[in-house]
Amino acid sequence: MISETDPPLFNLSRYSAFSYECKRCLKCCHDKRISLTPYEVLRLARNLGLTTKQFIAEFTVEAGTILRFRSDDGACSLLNEHGCSVHSDRPAACRMYPLGGSFGFAGGEKFARLTPHPESTGIYGTAATLQRDDTVASFLSGQDIAPYQRANQRYAELLTRLIPLVAGCITAALECETAAGEATTEDETATYSAFEIAEWFDVDTVVGQFCAKKQIPIPSDLDAQIDLHIQAIEEWCEEF
Amino acid sequence: MKDSTEEQLENSLATPSTINRRDMTKLLGLVTALSASLGVTFTVSASSPAAGAQLKLKFFQQIPGGDPAKARLLCTIDLSPEDQQKLAASEGPLELRMVALSTFKDRELPAGRAATTSPEVTISSTTIAKANWSMIKQQINRRD
Numbered sequence: 001m002i003s004e005t006d007p008p009l010f011n012l013s014r015y016s017a018f019s020y021e022c023k024r025c026l027k028c029c030h031d032k033r034i035s036l037t038p039y040e041v042l043r044l045a046r047n048l049g050l051t052t053k054q055f056i057a058e059f060t061v062e063a064g065t066i067l068r069f070r071s072d073d074g075a076c077s078l079l080n081e082h083g084c085s086v087h088s089d090r091p092a093a094c095r096m097y098p099l100g101g102s103f104g105f106a107g108g109e110k111f112a113r114l115t116p117h118p119e120s121t122g123i124y125g126t127a128a129t130l131q132r133d134d135t136v137a138s139f140l141s142g143q144d145i146a147p148y149q150r151a152n153q154r155y156a157e158l159l160t161r162l163i164p165l166v167a168g169c170i171t172a173a174l175e176c177e178t179a180a181g182e183a184t185t186e187d188e189t190a191t192y193s194a195f196e197i198a199e200w201f202d203v204d205t206v207v208g209q210f211c212a213k214k215q216i217p218i219p220s221d222l223d224a225q226i227d228l229h230i231q232a233i234e235e236w237c238e239e240f
Numbered sequence: 241m242k243d244s245t246e247e248q249l250e251n252s253l254a255t256p257s258t259i260n261r262r263d264m265t266k267l268l269g270l271v272t273a274l275s276a277s278l279g280v281t282f283t284v285s286a287s288s289p290a291a292g293a294q295l296k297l298k299f300f301q302q303i304p305g306g307d308p309a310k311a312r313l314l315c316t317i318d319l320s321p322e323d324q325q326k327l328a329a330s331e332g333p334l335e336l337r338m339v340a341l342s343t344f345k346d347r348e349l350p351a352g353r354a355a356t357t358s359p360e361v362t363i364s365s366t367t368i369a370k371a372n373w374s375m376i377k378q379q380i381n382r383r384d
Contacts, residue, residue, distance in 0.1 A: 008378065033380040037277045065277045069382070093379045100378025102281075114378060152278055152375055159274050166271050169264050200270045201277075233270065240263070 008112030010102045012136050018113070019125030019134035020098055024083055027117035028097050031074040034067040036060060039151035039226055040091045042203045044078070046222065047089040052204040064201030067091065092148035098122065099136065103149065105156045111136050151226055158230050165237055203229045210235075279376035297336075334368045 012018065036044070041064055045055035056064040059077050068077040078086050084094070092101075100112040116122060125134050200206065207225050210232035211218045219225055274280075296318055300311035319327070327334065339360040 028379060031382045033382050035277045035279055035377075037274075040277075062276075063273065065273050074382070092377045096377060097379050100376065103375045103377070105374065112378065148377075152377070155274055156278055156280070156375055159271065159278065159280065162267070162271050162274070166267055169267060199266075200273060237267070240267075 008100045008114050010110040010112040012111040014137040016136050017130050017134055018136045018139055019130055020139060021123040023121040025121040027120045029076045029079050034091055034093045035065060036067055036091060037152055037155055038201055038203050038229060041201055042222055043089040044086055047086045053202045056202060092145055095143040095145050105160060154230060206232050281374050281376055336366045336368060338363045
């Protein structure tokens with residue numbers, strides 16, 4: 001029997017037979033670890049009428065990268081008595097549930113059927129109930145994940161440009177440290193990291209500072225803000 | 241305000257391209273956070289060499305504009321079992337670099353500094369997509 005904690009098997013394509021009907025039991029909105037990209041942070045913040053700095057402080061842990069869940073009942077911090085308070089801007093992982101998605105940087109995608117919570121009342125399609133048109137693709141088309149995939153792909157492309165830069169910097173810094181007889185302590189690294197990660201995921205502040213420096217207006221469109229967020233990071237990296 | 245000792249330390253740790261420890265940590269933090277938020281992982285591609293496969297480097301002479309299938313084999317380099325194991329165990333794309341040893345003398349370095357550059361000159365470089373970076377997006381149970 002497959003347990004809820006077994007690792008998912010990414011063996012489905014867009015054309016695989018699949019259907020799922022959510023019954024709003026909200027079991028899947030408890031005791032989860034949901035990672036957030038800067039795009040998701042921005043959408044969630046806008047939905048709540050908050051700045052990204054305010055949203056990160058109130059609704060995330062690990063400096064804006066993980067959605068906060070309440071410690072008392074394990075519920076998502078964005079859940080209220082009516083259900084998801086940000087449903088139209090919910091994160092990609094929640095949109096895809098009960099599927100998981102694996103998206104290659106160079107293209108290609110696979111999906112996994114996640115094992116449901118044992119008390120979930122959601123209804124999965126079975127061999128007896130699945131219709132011809134019930135596929136992973138048809139399920140995803142109703143979840144509007146395309147904007148998330150586009151933004152994620154852009155950050156993935158940024159990451160592929162940053163990784164060689166990091167590798168080069170580490171090599172060069174280690175050589176210099178060795179020459180100077182010094183070494184970075186873990187404590188120093190931790191102090192810097194917690195602060196700096198939060199700074200980067202605060203899209204409003206990064207974009208605001210970038211626009212002020214360039215003397216351009218801050219765009220209201222989310223995609224344009226993500227463009228500038230990525231551009232700001234890239235320009236900062238060009239200094240090295 | 242930074243005291244002079246801290247400033248000296250940062251300067252001493254600056255790389256030749258001027259990155260200091262603070263910026264390097266900032267960069268590391270960004271990469272770590274982006275990787276975590278995107279759910280970045282490595283997936284070994286189906287085209288990776290199978291375990292136990294004999295790996296060789298082959299050089300072909302190609303005729304410009306000619307049929308690549310008719311290129312003439314000039315020479316073959318067999319990789320040792322140890323080198324094959326290293327290649328099989330590595331993650332991510334591999335770079336195949338053809339290098340030549342320079343006949344120039346090492347450039348002069350300041351006193352006390354060891355040479356960090358190699359006299360090797362890269363003639364060509366090819367990246368082999370051995371593995372694919374992927375993003376995993378899914379809900380994860382907290383007790384996993």
